[in-house]
Amino acid sequence: MEYVIFFASAFVAIICALLVISQKNPVASVIYLIMAFVAQAILYIQLSALFVAILQIVVYAGAIMVLFLFVIMLLNLRRDDFGPEKHPLQSWLTRIFGIVLVAELMIMISRGVGQSESMDRAGAEFGNVEQVATTLFTKYVFPFELTSILLIVAIIGAVVLGKRRAEEEEG
Amino acid sequence: MQESVKTILENFSLNIDLVTLMPEIIICGMALLTMILEPFLKGDSRKVVMHLTWLSIVAALISIYSIWTSQPNLQSLQFADAYRIDSYSLLFKAVFLIGSLLTVFISSNFLKFKNVPDGEFYSLILFATFGMMNMASAGDLIVLFIGLEIMSLCLYVLAGILRRSVYANEASLKYFLMGAFASGFLMFGIAFIYGATGTTSIVDVIQSSEILSNTYLIIGAAMVMIGLGFKVGAVPFHMWIPDVYTGSITNVTAFMSAGPKAAAFAAFFQVFIVALRPLQSEIEVVLWILSALTMTLGNILAITQNDVKRMLAYSSISHAGYVLIALVAFTPAATTAGLYYLLCYTVMNIGAFTVLIMVEARENSDTNFSSFAGMGRRYPFLGILLTIFMISLAGFPPTAGFMGKFLVFKSAIDTGSTSLIVLVVLAVVNSLVSVYYYLRVVVVMFMVEPELEYRPINFATGIIAALVISMGGTLLLGIYPQIFAFFLNTALI
Numbered sequence: 001m002e003y004v005i006f007f008a009s010a011f012v013a014i015i016c017a018l019l020v021i022s023q024k025n026p027v028a029s030v031i032y033l034i035m036a037f038v039a040q041a042i043l044y045i046q047l048s049a050l051f052v053a054i055l056q057i058v059v060y061a062g063a064i065m066v067l068f069l070f071v072i073m074l075l076n077l078r079r080d081d082f083g084p085e086k087h088p089l090q091s092w093l094t095r096i097f098g099i100v101l102v103a104e105l106m107i108m109i110s111r112g113v114g115q116s117e118s119m120d121r122a123g124a125e126f127g128n129v130e131q132v133a134t135t136l137f138t139k140y141v142f143p144f145e146l147t148s149i150l151l152i153v154a155i156i157g158a159v160v161l162g163k164r165r166a167e168e169e170e171g
Numbered sequence: 172m173q174e175s176v177k178t179i180l181e182n183f184s185l186n187i188d189l190v191t192l193m194p195e196i197i198i199c200g201m202a203l204l205t206m207i208l209e210p211f212l213k214g215d216s217r218k219v220v221m222h223l224t225w226l227s228i229v230a231a232l233i234s235i236y237s238i239w240t241s242q243p244n245l246q247s248l249q250f251a252d253a254y255r256i257d258s259y260s261l262l263f264k265a266v267f268l269i270g271s272l273l274t275v276f277i278s279s280n281f282l283k284f285k286n287v288p289d290g291e292f293y294s295l296i297l298f299a300t301f302g303m304m305n306m307a308s309a310g311d312l313i314v315l316f317i318g319l320e321i322m323s324l325c326l327y328v329l330a331g332i333l334r335r336s337v338y339a340n341e342a343s344l345k346y347f348l349m350g351a352f353a354s355g356f357l358m359f360g361i362a363f364i365y366g367a368t369g370t371t372s373i374v375d376v377i378q379s380s381e382i383l384s385n386t387y388l389i390i391g392a393a394m395v396m397i398g399l400g401f402k403v404g405a406v407p408f409h410m411w412i413p414d415v416y417t418g419s420i421t422n423v424t425a426f427m428s429a430g431p432k433a434a435a436f437a438a439f440f441q442v443f444i445v446a447l448r449p450l451q452s453e454i455e456v457v458l459w460i461l462s463a464l465t466m467t468l469g470n471i472l473a474i475t476q477n478d479v480k481r482m483l484a485y486s487s488i489s490h491a492g493y494v495l496i497a498l499v500a501f502t503p504a505a506t507t508a509g510l511y512y513l514l515c516y517t518v519m520n521i522g523a524f525t526v527l528i529m530v531e532a533r534e535n536s537d538t539n540f541s542s543f544a545g546m547g548r549r550y551p552f553l554g555i556l557l558t559i560f561m562i563s564l565a566g567f568p569p570t571a572g573f574m575g576k577f578l579v580f581k582s583a584i585d586t587g588s589t590s591l592i593v594l595v596v597l598a599v600v601n602s603l604v605s606v607y608y609y610l611r612v613v614v615v616m617f618m619v620e621p622e623l624e625y626r627p628i629n630f631a632t633g634i635i636a637a638l639v640i641s642m643g644g645t646l647l648l649g650i651y652p653q654i655f656a657f658f659l660n661t662a663l664i
Contacts, residue, residue: 142250
C-alpha cells in the first residue's frame with residue numbers, strides 16, 4: 001500500500017511538473033504547478049514530515065500560487081506580449097544547465113541519499129507541529145508577535161499607496 | 172510528548188518587565204490607535220491625530236527618562252533573551268524619539284501645503300519609530316531583522332506618500348527594490364551566522380568560543396555588512412540616497428536622514444561590536460575602507476550640487492562615514508561617541524531641514540540654492556539660525572557638530588593605532604572640504620539678491636517648536652556637553 005501511494009503521487013508530481021513547462025497557457029501552467037505541489041505534499045507525509053506537508057499545501061499551493069494566478073489574470077498576457085523570440089544562445093544555455101543539474105542529481109543519488117556520515121539522522125519527532133509550536137511560542141515568541149506588526153504596516157502601506165481619494169484626484 | 176511540552180512551558184519564563192517596555196508600548200499602541208481614530212475624524216478635528224502623536228512621543232521620552240533615573244545600571248534580557256534593554260539602547264531610543272518628535276512638528280503644516288493625507292502619515296512615523304526601537308534593543312538577530320523591516324516598510328511608503336509626484340514614485344520604487352535586495356542580503360547573512368554558530372542570539376554569538384565554521388561566519392558577516400551598509404548609506408551602497416532623499420517630500424527626507432540612519436548604526440554596533448567580536452581584526456579592515464570611501468565620496472559629490480536638498484542628501488552620506496570611524500575604533504568609548512554624534516546629527520540636520528521646509532512651503536518655490544537668495548536680509552533671525560545649523564554640520568565650535576566629531580575622533584586616536592590616526596586625518600580634511608558647500612548656502616542667503624520679489628515665509632507653531640528644540644539642542648550639545656556627561660558612563664558591551 002505504501003508503495004502504491006508513493007508511486008502514484010510521484011508519478012502525478014512528475015507528469016504535472018512536465019505539464020507546467022509544456023503548457024502554452026500560463027493559467028493552466030499554474031494549475032498544474034498546484035497539483036505538483038499537492039502530490040509533493042503527499043510524499044512529505046510519507047516521510048512523516050507532517051508539518052512540512054501542511055506548509056507545502058497552505059503556503060505554496062494555497063497562498064503563493066493563488067497570488068500567481070491573480071497576477072497572471074490581472075496582467076492578461078497574450079502570446080505576442082512575451083516579446084521577440086529568444087536568443088538561440090539562451091536555449092542552448094538552458095539545455096546545458098539542465099544536463100548539469102540532472103548529472104549533479106545522479107551523483108548525489110548514487111552516493112546515497114541521507115546517509116552522509118557527517119550528519120546525524122533526524123529524530124522521529126523532528127519538525128513536527130509540536131516541536132515547531134514549542135519553539136515558536138517559547139524562544140521565538142517575541143519575533144513571532146512582532147511579525148504581526150510587520151504585517152499591519154504592510155497592509156497600511158499598501159492601502160496608503162493604492163487607494164484613491166476624491167479630493168486628491170482633483171489636484 | 173504531551174507531558175514534555177507541558178513541562179517545557181512550565182519551566183519557561185518570558186521574564187517580561189512591563190515598566191522597561193513602556194516606551195515601546197506607548198509608541199506601538201498610539202500607532203494602532205491613530206489608525207483606528209483617523210476614520211472617525213473629519214475636518215479640523217483631524218488635528219487630534221497630530222497632537223496625539225507628538226504627545227505620545229513626549230510620553231515615551233518621559234518614560235525613558237524615568238526608567239533611566241530609577242534603574243541606573245539597567246541590564247535586562249526579556250522574552251527569552253530576544254529583547255535586551257540596557258542604558259545604551261535606552262539612549263538610542265531617545266535619539267529616535269527626538270528625531271520623530273521634530274519630524275511631527277515640521278510636518279503638520281507642510282502636509283497640508285502639499286495636500287497629503289495626514290492620518291496614515293503619523294501612524295507610519297510611529298510604526299517606523301517602533302521598528303527602530305526594536306532594532307536598538309534586539310537581543311536576537313531575528314528581532315533585529317524584523318525591526319528593520321518594520322522601519323523600512325514604513326519608509327518605502329513614506330517616500331512615496333506624495334502620490335501625484337513622479338519623483339516621489341521614483342523614490343519609493345527605487346528605495347523599495349534596492350531596500351528589499353539589501354534586506355535579502357541581511358537575511359542571508361544572518362542565516363550564515365546561524366549556520367556557523369548555531370544561534371541567532373546576539374548575546375550568544377559572542378560567548379560561543381567554538382565557532383563551527385569561520386568561513387561561514389565571515390561570509391555571514393560580509394553579507395550583514397552589505398545589508399546594513401545599505402541602510403546607513405555607506406559607499407558603495409549609497410546609490411539610492413540622492414534620488415530617494417530628493418524625491419521624497421522634504422519632511423520625510425528629514426525623518427529618513429535622522430532616526431533610521433541612527434537605527435541602522437545601532438544595528439551595526441550590536442552585530443559587529445557585540446555579536447561578531449571574534450572577527451574584530453577582519454571587520455576593522457573592511458570598515459576602515461568603507462568609512463574612508465563614504466566620507467570622501469559623499470563630500471566630493473556634495474560640492475557639485477545645485478539643490479540644497481540634494482546637497483544635504485550627499486552630506487548625510489559623508490556624515491555616515493564619520494560615524495563609521497567609531498565602529499572601526501571598536502572600543503566602548505567609541506560606541507558612546509558614535510551615539511553622541513548621532514544625537515548631534517539628528518538635531519542639527521533636522522534643524523537645517525526645518526529651514527529648508529520653510530523656504531519650500533511658499534508659492535512656486537523649490538529647494539535650489541537660488542530660493543535662499545535674500546532670505547538673510549528679509550529674515551535675519553532665520554538666516555542666523557540656518558547659519559548655525561550649517562556651521563554645526565560642518566563641525567565648527569561651539570556647536571553640536573563639533574562636539575560630536577571631537578568625541579568620535581578622540582576615541583579613535585585614543586586607541587593609538589596608526590591606521591585610525593590616518594583615518595581621522597582624512598576625516599578632518601573632509602570636514603574642511605565640507606565647509607565649502609555648507610557655507611555656500613549662507614553666502615547665497617546673505618549676499619545674493621533674489622531674482623524676483625521675495626516671497627514671505629509662513630511661521631507655523633509646529634515649525635517654531637521644531638526650530639527652538641533643534642537650535643537649543645545644537646547649542647547645548649556643543650557648549651555644555653557636561654550636562655550630557657551621563658552619556659559617557661554608558662557604553663555598549
